[in-house]
Amino acid sequence: MGDFNLALLIVAIIVCVLVFIFNVYLLVNYQHPDDVNQAYFPKFVVVLGLSIAAISILMLPADVANRQACRNSLYNGACRLTLPMKDLWLAVYIIDAVLVFFVIPFAMFYYEGDLDKSVMKRVVSASAWVGATAVVCALILGILYGLVGYVDFTVMHLSSTTTSFPSSWDFSSSQPCIGNGAMQCSAHSVNASVAETIWTMRTTFPEYVVALATIVGSVLFTIFGGIGIACLPLGLIFSFVRRPRAVITRSQYIREATELGKKAKELKKTADALHQEERSGNKGRKWRKNVKTVEKELLQLEDDVKALEEMYPQGEKAETAWVFTVLGYLAKLVLGVLGLIVSVAWVAHIIIYLLISPPLSPFLNEVFIRLDDVWGLLGTAAFAFFCFYLLIAVVAGATMLGLKLVFITIHPMKWGATLMNSFLFNVGLILLCSISVIQFCATAFAYYSQATAAQEIFGHTLQSLRGIKYLYQYNVFQIGFVILAGLTFIYYAAFGWRRKKISARFQTSS
Numbered sequence: 001m002g003d004f005n006l007a008l009l010i011v012a013i014i015v016c017v018l019v020f021i022f023n024v025y026l027l028v029n030y031q032h033p034d035d036v037n038q039a040y041f042p043k044f045v046v047v048l049g050l051s052i053a054a055i056s057i058l059m060l061p062a063d064v065a066n067r068q069a070c071r072n073s074l075y076n077g078a079c080r081l082t083l084p085m086k087d088l089w090l091a092v093y094i095i096d097a098v099l100v101f102f103v104i105p106f107a108m109f110y111y112e113g114d115l116d117k118s119v120m121k122r123v124v125s126a127s128a129w130v131g132a133t134a135v136v137c138a139l140i141l142g143i144l145y146g147l148v149g150y151v152d153f154t155v156m157h158l159s160s161t162t163t164s165f166p167s168s169w170d171f172s173s174s175q176p177c178i179g180n181g182a183m184q185c186s187a188h189s190v191n192a193s194v195a196e197t198i199w200t201m202r203t204t205f206p207e208y209v210v211a212l213a214t215i216v217g218s219v220l221f222t223i224f225g226g227i228g229i230a231c232l233p234l235g236l237i238f239s240f241v242r243r244p245r246a247v248i249t250r251s252q253y254i255r256e257a258t259e260l261g262k263k264a265k266e267l268k269k270t271a272d273a274l275h276q277e278e279r280s281g282n283k284g285r286k287w288r289k290n291v292k293t294v295e296k297e298l299l300q301l302e303d304d305v306k307a308l309e310e311m312y313p314q315g316e317k318a319e320t321a322w323v324f325t326v327l328g329y330l331a332k333l334v335l336g337v338l339g340l341i342v343s344v345a346w347v348a349h350i351i352i353y354l355l356i357s358p359p360l361s362p363f364l365n366e367v368f369i370r371l372d373d374v375w376g377l378l379g380t381a382a383f384a385f386f387c388f389y390l391l392i393a394v395v396a397g398a399t400m401l402g403l404k405l406v407f408i409t410i411h412p413m414k415w416g417a418t419l420m421n422s423f424l425f426n427v428g429l430i431l432l433c434s435i436s437v438i439q440f441c442a443t444a445f446a447y448y449s450q451a452t453a454a455q456e457i458f459g460h461t462l463q464s465l466r467g468i469k470y471l472y473q474y475n476v477f478q479i480g481f482v483i484l485a486g487l488t489f490i491y492y493a494a495f496g497w498r499r500k501k502i503s504a505r506f507q508t509s510s
Contacts, residue, residue, distance in 0.1 A: 012062060016055060023050040030418040042107045042420040049099050049427035053434045056092050057387045059085070060438055061380040063452040085453035093210045096431050100213070101137055104428040106130040111420050141209065149208050151464040153199045203465065210435065211462050215471070217436035222477045225390055225433070226484030228397025229343045234492040235396070236336030243329040244311040247322060253312040260308065263301060270294055342389055347485055354444060354478050365447035383448065387441045394433045395426060440477070 027046055035043075063085045109126035203211075248256075271294055277287055313321035345364065353359045364386070372379030395413070413426060439462065442454045449455055463472040471477065 015058060016051075019054045019058075020047065020051050023047045023054070026050065027423070030413060030415060030423070032417055032419045035420050039111060039420045042111050042424055045099070045103055045107045046420070046423045046427050049104065049424075049431050052092060052096055052099065053391070053427070053430045056096065056434050056438060057391065058384055059088065059092065060387065060441060060449060060452075060454050061384045063089075063454050064383070064449050065380060067452050086456065089453055090206045090210065093213065093435055094206055096435060097209055097213045100428050100432050102130055102134060104424050104431075105133060108421055108424045111424070141212065144212070145205060145208050148466045149203055149205075150200050150466045151203050152466055152469070153201075153464050154196060155199045156196055208465075211465050211468060213432070214435045214439050214462060215468060217432045217434075218439070218471075218477045220429070221390075221394060221433045221436040221440065222480040223484065224394045224397035224401065224429075225437075226397070226481040227400060227488045228393035228395065229346060229390070229481075230485045230488035230492065231400045232393050232396040233336045233339030233343050234489070235400070236332040236339065238492060240329045240333040240336065244307070244325075247313070248311045250312070253308065256308055260301065260304060263297075267294060267298055267301060271298075339389075342386070343393075343485070346386065346389070347482060349444060350478050350482055355475055355482070362447045365445050368445065368448045379448075383441075383445065387437055390437045390440065391430055391434060394429065394437075398426075398429055436477075443472075 024047055027043055031043075066085055106126045106129075109129050110122050270290075274287065274291055274294065277283070310325045313319075313325070315321070349364045352361055352363050353365070368379040368383050370379070371382050413422065438454065442449055442452075446455065463469055
């Protein structure tokens with residue numbers, strides 16, 4: 001079968017099946033009880049979106065393994081690849097873009113539609129919103145592709161004269177080239193500034209769609225990922241620092257529970273008033289702001305109820321519950337320390353390998369290569385873990401900003417209490433940022449993933465695209481990522497250790 005690797009094909013099929021099964025498991029266990037045995041279309045979109053995001057991350061390690069089948073070939077064209085990775089990359093990211101900009105918005109509009117309306121009216125309303133979005137996106141893509149859908153490659157034009165075929169080959173340190181007295185080839189003696197030229201060609205439309213989706217995702221990835229790479233481990237560590245040190249007394253529990261009950265009544269009263277305004281059609285900017293405020297206060301109330309239950313466990317197994325609470329905070333500390341090591345390694349790698357020119361060291365690239373030498377899939381597994389860690393950091397960063405900023409809608413993922421609109425929002429965010437994560441990893445680990453199809457798409461074409469290439473030439477996204485990560489580290493160092501009083505957080509808006 002030549003270079004064709006049957007084992008790689010079998011592993012790829014098995015991994016896709018396992019990813020699908022795992023995502024179904026996540027959906028079943030994270031869904032809200034109100035969504036059980038209903039909302040099947042949003043659930044299908046969630047499982048499909050999570051599967052596409054996970055498979056896209058795993059495709060980069062698969063691309064590396066796929067290219068390793070060519071290690072005995074003199075040139076890539078002589079190699080029979082196991083998987084047509086370039087076609088697979090484009091197909092996955094076209095599906096990604098369709099899900100993010102059309103399917104997921106339709107599912108969210110339909111799910112959040114007025115339940116008093118019929119199914120057909122909700123479908124028509126959601127289709128109208130998505131149709132308008134499709135028209136706008138099509139116009140923007142068509143105009144941009146027609147005007148600036150080109151790649152500009154900087155190339156070196158080299159030429160030399162010919163000479164007669166020699167009758168003998170006598171080379172030495174004083175005669176390294178053909179020709180009497182020639183010390184170097186004529187092409188190498190050309191002035192570099194004169195020989196440099198721009199080679200322009202039109203990119204394919206699928207590659208251009210992927211490029212624009214990558215730009216949109218890169219902006220979100222830079223903001224949410226830069227904040228999340230710091231707040232993800234530090235949030236776990238400072239959660240341990242702020243942990244309850246002892247069980248509170250019954251009188252303290254009654255006092256705090258009474259206060260939380262009052263806040264819950266205030267929130268319900270406010271929510272009923274907002275629902276009444278919605279029915280009357282008064283849904284202006286102030287109404288949306290108040291809704292987001294109530295959502296955040298409700299989430300904080302749920303967190304406070306959980307914290308109160310931890311500080312005063314009840315029932316026959318109260319002592320066992322307290323032991324598990326202590327062990328849970330110890331687990332957060334361990335995971336936080338491990339995550340902090342990974343986050344520091346990521347930031348250090350970006351600075352050492354991407355921001356400093358020439359790079360001081362291959363750093364993590366060399367680590368993955370050495371792990372591959374130990375065992376074939378060990379480096380690939382570590383590589384996939386670092387990519388997945390970035391995606392998790394994006395969700396953590398979005399959640400943190402949602403809690404701090406009123407104009408950002410928060411959609412937290414909670415075990416057994418996640419509504420489908422929160423699921424869809426996070427899946428859309430993950431899908432949109434997964435493209436940027438792949439591009440970011442392909443750039444950060446260019447030494448490890450060299451000569452792959454991903455490197456061709458995200459390394460050469462994207463970074464040479466007209467009008468966009470300057471964002472990558474000047475490392476705009478990498479610099480922004482590092483700056484936001486540093487600011488978040490400073491924020492947590494200054495304020496993360498502070499304890500918050502349970503009943504002092506709530507100021508219900510009227």
